[in-house]
Every structure is written in structure tokens, then in C-alpha cells.
Amino acid sequence: MSRRLPPLNALRAFEAGARHLSFTLAAAELNVTQAAVSHQVRGLEDALGVKLFERRTRQLELTVAGRRLLPTVSEAFDRIAATVADLRLSELDAPLSVTVTPHFGARWLAGRLSHFWRNHPEIDLRLHHSNRVLDLSQGEVDLGIRFGRGVWPGVVAEKLVPVERVPVCSPALLEGPHRLREPNDLVHHVLLHEQDHEEWVG
Secondary structure, eight states: OOOOOOOHHHHHHHHHHHHHTOHHHHHHHHTSOHHHHHHHHHHHHHHHTSOOEEEETTEEEEOHHHHHHHHHHHHHHHHHHHHHHHHHHHHHTSOEEEEEOHHHIIIIIGGGHHHHHHHOTTOOEEEEEOOSOOOGGGTSOSEEEOOSOSOOTTSOOOOOSOOOOOOOOOGGGGSSTTOOSSGGGGGGSOOOOSSSSGGGOO
């Protein structure tokens, strides 16, 4: 069956204005202007063909029609809000799946897990140790912790911890025709890296 309902924003404006008996307070609650609330309420009155408020100087009063409509609209919004809250809680009950590299998990994360679980016992944290770059959009995991500059397409990356990087070498490279004295001297030597030269940039 088709439902002939007024616009939701108009009903929200009416319900807030009726609760506060003030368009100004309703506007503050809805984060809009007082004029917007007044406009929405007038549109609702036009759509229903009835007057919902008696507008007096610095005072609002509900008409008979307004008093009749208010409890129904308030109950409907309360039920919607309660159902949405339940849905959000059920989503929080789902496990949080995090992928980390084995080195990071063992050397940095492991010692902090007890503190996390003590402060967030409601979170079912599941860790996946892997060096693979996973596609977060496929639902394999909820988030990943990886080392890099954070420029990865299709994801939102936030810096977690600062990392200091220094080159290391055999003492033998401090001697000879191309001995290391400054960073530019590295061009004469083989650079060891994991996958690319990203860590040697800058």
C-alpha cells in the first residue's frame, strides 16, 4: 500500500518546534536556521490543509490539530531512533578484523594488546599477520597496518607512529675508493631493500 506522507524534514521541524514551543530552539537542535524551520512548518501546514501552531509574539501554541499530530510523530521518531541505535550496536558486536605485518605485530603491537583489551573488552579483535597487501574493499579485513608513505589508492591512510630510518653498512665500506662519508656516496654501492626503493627516497 502506498503511503502518502509529508516530507520527513517538515515533520522533523514540526516535532522539534512542538516539543520546544519555539522555532529558535528547534532550529538549534536541528542545526538549521529559524527561518528554515518556520518555512518547513508552513509547508507542512499547507500540505495538510490545517494550522498546527498559533503564532503569537515571542510565543508558540499548538492548535488542536498540532496537539493531535505531535504524539504520533514523536513516537514514530523515537521508534526510528531506537531501531537505528540497535542496528549500530549490533554492528559493534561484529569482530574487528585487523591485518598487520608479522614484524610489527610481534615487536610493537603484542606488548600493547593487554592494555587495549583491558580498556575495550567489548571489542572482539581479530589479528591477521601477513605481508600481503589486502584489498580492504573486498571485506577480507576491516583495516590494515602497513609500513610506507601512506599513498595507497582507494584507502584512507592515517599515520600511526613515526619511524626513524637510517642506512647501515659493513665497516669495510668506510674504507676503499668509494668509502662512505656522506649520503651521496651511496650511489656507488648496492642498496638492499624489501620491494622497491621507496625507503631510500628523501
